[in-house]
Amino acid sequence: MPKNSKVTQREHSSEHVTESVADLLAHEEPVDYKRSVLNVTGETWDKQKDGEEELDAENRPAWNSKLQYILAQIGYSVGLGNVWRFPYLCQKNGGGAYLVPYLVLLIIIGLPLFFLELAVGQRIRRGSIGVWNYICPRLGGIGYASCLVCFFVGLYYNVIIGWSIFYFFKSFQYPLPWSECPIVKNGSVAVVETECERSSATTYFWYRETLDISNSISESGGLNWKMTLCLLVAWSLVGLAMIKGIQSSGKVMYFSSLFPYVVLVCFLVRGLLLRGAVDGIMHMFTPKLDKMLDPQVWREAATQVFFALGLGFGGVIAFSSYNKQDNNCHFDATLVSFINFFTSVLATLVVFAVLGFKANIMNEKCVVENAEKILGYLNTNVLSHDLIPPHVNFSHLTAKDYNEMYRVIMTVKEGHFKELGLDACLLEDELNKSVQGTGLAFIAFTEAMTHFPASPFWSVMFFLMLINLGLGSMIGTMSGITTPIIDTFKVRKEVFTVGSCIFAFVVGLIFVQRSGNYFVTMFDDYSATLPLTVVVILENIAVAWIYGTKKFMQELTEMLGFRPYQFYYYTWKYVSPICMAVLMTASIIQLGVSPPGYSAWIREEAAEKFLFYPTWAMAILISLIILASLPLPLVFILRQFHLVSDGSNALSVTYKKGRMMKDISNLEDNDETRFILSKVPSETPSPMPTHRSYLGPGSNSPMEMSTAPNGRYGSGYLLASTPESEL
Numbered sequence: 001m002p003k004n005s006k007v008t009q010r011e012h013s014s015e016h017v018t019e020s021v022a023d024l025l026a027h028e029e030p031v032d033y034k035r036s037v038l039n040v041t042g043e044t045w046d047k048q049k050d051g052e053e054e055l056d057a058e059n060r061p062a063w064n065s066k067l068q069y070i071l072a073q074i075g076y077s078v079g080l081g082n083v084w085r086f087p088y089l090c091q092k093n094g095g096g097a098y099l100v101p102y103l104v105l106l107i108i109i110g111l112p113l114f115f116l117e118l119a120v121g122q123r124i125r126r127g128s129i130g131v132w133n134y135i136c137p138r139l140g141g142i143g144y145a146s147c148l149v150c151f152f153v154g155l156y157y158n159v160i161i162g163w164s165i166f167y168f169f170k171s172f173q174y175p176l177p178w179s180e181c182p183i184v185k186n187g188s189v190a191v192v193e194t195e196c197e198r199s200s201a202t203t204y205f206w207y208r209e210t211l212d213i214s215n216s217i218s219e220s221g222g223l224n225w226k227m228t229l230c231l232l233v234a235w236s237l238v239g240l241a242m243i244k245g246i247q248s249s250g251k252v253m254y255f256s257s258l259f260p261y262v263v264l265v266c267f268l269v270r271g272l273l274l275r276g277a278v279d280g281i282m283h284m285f286t287p288k289l290d291k292m293l294d295p296q297v298w299r300e301a302a303t304q305v306f307f308a309l310g311l312g313f314g315g316v317i318a319f320s321s322y323n324k325q326d327n328n329c330h331f332d333a334t335l336v337s338f339i340n341f342f343t344s345v346l347a348t349l350v351v352f353a354v355l356g357f358k359a360n361i362m363n364e365k366c367v368v369e370n371a372e373k374i375l376g377y378l379n380t381n382v383l384s385h386d387l388i389p390p391h392v393n394f395s396h397l398t399a400k401d402y403n404e405m406y407r408v409i410m411t412v413k414e415g416h417f418k419e420l421g422l423d424a425c426l427l428e429d430e431l432n433k434s435v436q437g438t439g440l441a442f443i444a445f446t447e448a449m450t451h452f453p454a455s456p457f458w459s460v461m462f463f464l465m466l467i468n469l470g471l472g473s474m475i476g477t478m479s480g481i482t483t484p485i486i487d488t489f490k491v492r493k494e495v496f497t498v499g500s501c502i503f504a505f506v507v508g509l510i511f512v513q514r515s516g517n518y519f520v521t522m523f524d525d526y527s528a529t530l531p532l533t534v535v536v537i538l539e540n541i542a543v544a545w546i547y548g549t550k551k552f553m554q555e556l557t558e559m560l561g562f563r564p565y566q567f568y569y570y571t572w573k574y575v576s577p578i579c580m581a582v583l584m585t586a587s588i589i590q591l592g593v594s595p596p597g598y599s600a601w602i603r604e605e606a607a608e609k610f611l612f613y614p615t616w617a618m619a620i621l622i623s624l625i626i627l628a629s630l631p632l633p634l635v636f637i638l639r640q641f642h643l644v645s646d647g648s649n650a651l652s653v654t655y656k657k658g659r660m661m662k663d664i665s666n667l668e669d670n671d672e673t674r675f676i677l678s679k680v681p682s683e684t685p686s687p688m689p690t691h692r693s694y695l696g697p698g699s700n701s702p703m704e705m706s707t708a709p710n711g712r713y714g715s716g717y718l719l720a721s722t723p724e725s726e727l
Contacts, residue, residue, distance in 0.1 A: 060125060061246050062322050068250045069323060073336045075257035075472025076315050076479075078343045080160060081308060083469065084440040086344040087284075087351040089300055091432075094291030095284055099345070101292060101301040106341060109579050110305040112571040113536060115333035115564075116543060117311065119552075121320030122329050123559055127484025128314035131321075136542045141635030143484055145535050146314035148628045150480040152527040153313070155504055156520045157477065158238060159511040161470040162230035163442065164463045166210060171459035178205035179450040198606035202447040207601045210442070214514040216600050217522075217617055221514025228512045232505060238474050239501035242482065245493055246322050249475045256468040256475075263465040264346050270458070271353030280356020281349060283431040299586045302579065303529070308340055310473075312532040312539065314480030321483065325559055351440070358448035359430035366425035367402045373422060374405070382420075387412055399425065438517075441466060521598045522613070526621050530591065531628035533584045537577060538632065544572040596621060 063069040090098045124131045129143030170177055181196035181204060196204035207213050214221040241252045271277050291297050310316055320329060371394055377383040387408055392401045402425055410417050445462065452458045481500065486493055511519050543552055549572055557563050597612045613621060638644045 060322070062324065063246060063250060066327075068253060069319065070332065070335065071253045071257040072246070072250060072319050072472075072476070073316070073332065074339055075253045076319065076476025077308060077310050077336055077340045078257075078260070078469065079473035080157075080441075080466065080469050081304070082340070082344045083347045083351070083466070084438075086304060086308070087348040088440065089304055090348050091284060091352075093294075093297040093300060094288040095286050097287035097289050097292050098297065098301065101298050102305065103341065105298070105302045105305045105579075106337060108571060108575055109302060110309050110311070111333060111337045112568055112576050113311050113540065114309045114316065114337055115330060115568065116539070116572060117316040118320045118329040118333050119556055119559075120543065121317035122323045122325060122327055123555060125321045125323075125325070127321060127487045128317050128480065129484035129488045131317055132539070132542060136546045138636050138639045139538055139542045139546070139632075140639065141631035141633070142535055142538050142542065143314065144631035144635065145531060145628060146312060147481050147484060148631065149528050149531050149535070150313050150315070150477050151504070152523055152624060152628060154474060154477045154481070155508045156511055156523040156527075157470065158234045158474055158504070159227075159231060159508060159516070159520055160438075161234040161237075161467055161474065162227060162512070163210065163438070164466040164470060165230045165233055166226060167442065167446070168460065168463040168467060171456050171463060174456050176446075176450055176455055176459055177209070178202045178446055179455070195603060195606045200443075200447065202443050202450070204606075205446075206438070206442045208603075211517050212514050213517055213601050215602055215604075216611055217515050217518040217598065218614055219515055223509065224512050224514055224516070227516070228509065231508055231512050235501045235505040235508070237471060238478060239498055241471065241475055242478050242497045242501075243494055245482075246319075246479075249479070252475065253472065256472045259468045260465045261343075261346075263461050264343075264350055266461065267350045267458075268346065268353065270452070271350055271357065274353065274357035276356045276358075276360030277353035278356065279427060280352035280354070280359065280431060283356065283428070284348060284352040295586075299583065299590070302583045303587070306533070306536070306583070307528075308344070309337065310476060312535040313477060314484060315476030318479040318483035319476065321487075326561065328560060330560060330564060351445070354445060354448045356431065357451070358444065359427055361448075361451055362430050363399055363425055363427045366423055367397060367399055370406075370422050370425060371397050371402060373420070374409070377420065383409065383413075399427065518598050518600065522617065522621055523624065526591075526596075527624040527628060530584070530587055530625055533580065533587055534629060534632065537580045537584060540572065540577050540580065544577065549573045 063072070090096075120131050120135065124134050126134065127143070128146045129140065132142040133140040178201055181192045181201045183190050184193050185191075193204065195208060199207075211227070212221070212224050241249050306312075320332075323329070374383065374388075375394060378385060378388070387405075389401070389404060389408070392405055406422060406424060409420070409422065413420065446459070449455050449458050449462065478497075478500070482493070482497055485491065486496060510516065513519075543549070549569055552572075553564060553569060595612060596618060597610055599608045600611045601607075602609050
């Protein structure tokens with residue numbers, strides 16, 4: 001209260017003082033005009049509903065500890081992509097050189113946007129629907145779009161967990177079932193299964209024993225009962241972990257977040273002791289600096305950063321909404337972002353140590369097979385013994401000796417060399433065979449593990465790690481659905497969680513047909529990429545340009561107790577929106593340039609073949625993108641033209657404690673009448689607090705009032721606190 005105010009004068013003087021309206025209101029208890037006779041909006045006050053909101057605010061669940069929360073965020077952001085996507089991108093895009101664009105984009109896009117989502121969730125303490133309704137009601141469709149994308153991703157992501165569960169249980173036997181091709185009886189003769197012989201034991205087990213895959217997406221082939229059962233187990237695990245909200249999922253995170261690190265470290269130590277591991281790691285981190293100038297490398301790095309942190313899904317917001325408002329979410333954002341990065345690097349070391357070992361095994365196998373061919377040619381006088389260097393010993397033939405012999409034969413028999421059918425057997429060629437996703441986890445890695453001593457133990461550990469990585473991400477993804485729905489529509493947590501898991505399992509049966517893997521590929525490629533990019537751009541715009549970066553920075557200062565770096569001011573306002581717009585444009589171009597198709601496994605050829613999607617599949621593909629993006633324009637139109645309530649109480653000025661804060665101590669005398677009688681909401685004075693706070697770079701006075709509109713009518717009222725906060 002200013003020293004010269006009339007209230008202060010009254011306290012220090014016995015004289016009669018005529019009090020101003022501003023002075024009187026400054027000391028009044030907050031009044032809710034819905035309850036008072038001054039309510040002119042015609043909106044009735046629902047005492048029961050209001051009491052329920054207050055009770056919900058007081059009883060909102062909270063994390064048991066900071067460690068539990070950090071593990072939940074790590075478990076959500078560190079997923080299967082860190083193990084089977086990042087290493088592939090690293091190999092494909094310049095080895096160690098790829099880490100530079102990835103780290104740069106992590107700092108200028110990933111970290112600021114991750115911090116933004118943590119901050120809005122913690123500040124408003126609602127799920128994604130409530131958060132974006134609060135910040136900008138007309139962009140409230142962001143929350144609904146996030147829920148839809150989470151649903152689409154959860155449908156197929158849990159199928160991958162189901163595959164891992166199948167391999168996990170199959171690992172409890174020696175030898176591993178994918179270590180050798182099966183023998184079939186053809187009459188009285190036992191022969192190797194043709195499909196397996198023409199591919200490999202691990203490839204056959206994946207496509208035939210596990211998926212029993214059809215030749216195309218058009219051939220349904222009926223349900224695969226083994227995968228259906230595994231999918232049921234996967235959804236049961238998710239339902240049990242989620243049924244009590246963070247009270248149950250938080251405890252699960254202690255194991256599901258930490259166990260993968262134990263396995264990765266064990267695999268790294270074991271991998272480094274394997275012959276050829278150093279070859280794989282050296283190949284991995286040998287930088288190809290010319291790749292850094294390729295725009296495609298930067299686009300793929302940006303996409304990986306974007307999905308690695310789980311931006312736009314709503315899971316980050318959901319988890320942070322259970323925090324106390326004074327939690328240091330800036331520290332959390334930095335910690336989780338860099339743990340995610342170092343986990344990706346750790347997983348890359350593990351993958352290429354093991355693949356280096358596998359490459360050596362395969363190269364030795366190649367040398368043996370081709371040496372037998374050369375011996376055959378020598379015995380039939382197709383090749384002369386003079387072509388073989390005298391020091392070469394066929395009983396102990398090394399890769400170096402074979403390469404020397406190969407070059408001599410190629411030089412002498414230049415005209416007829418191709419007819420000999422000899423392979424170069426170069427280690428580099430084996431290391432350059434790029435594999436990612438299911439090809440890495442269920443084919444390449446499983447094949448490498450068959451050569452490990454005590455291979456069943458390592459297989460059990462590996463697939464248990466995949467289950468836990470997937471489960472941590474699924475808990476975050478499902479929280480992106482359950483938290484906003486429960487917050488917004490006040491449904492029972494247990495009933496909604498169980499119901500949503502059952503519904504998702506039924507819809508997910510499309511992925512456990514014999515053609516199900518092709519639908520997984522479709523959903524993975526198209527259901528999330530473009531809609532999520534649009535969602536995150538609109539999140540950024542809603543906070544930085546509509547709600548106001550200065551206002552948001554001021555609220556962060558009040559919430560955290562310190563000023564965030566100016567770096568965030570500029571990245572939120574300029575850098576991140578521009579980078580995300582470029583990424584969205586590049587993604588649209590990529591979708592247009594790349595033919596919409598999939599890799600089908602052709603049984604008769606025992607090989608993969610690229611096929612285009614049929615017309616009906618293209619319709620599904622386009623519908624996925626449209627459906628995930630539809631809430632954005634739909635909610636905007638409905639609220640722009642006042643067809644539905646925006647939930648902002650723009651016409652009913654609520655002074656209820658903890659809902660809105662009005663600071664009227666600075667009203668001039670000639671503003672008092674206008675403050676009460678003004679019929680145009682935009683004419684009301686700015687309610688921003690008058691204490692010193694950071695308003696962003698370029699502000700001359702920290703006391704200056706923000707006039708950024710808030711809500712549908714641009715009334716300028718500052719929604720200073722959420723129902724959970726206390727002023």
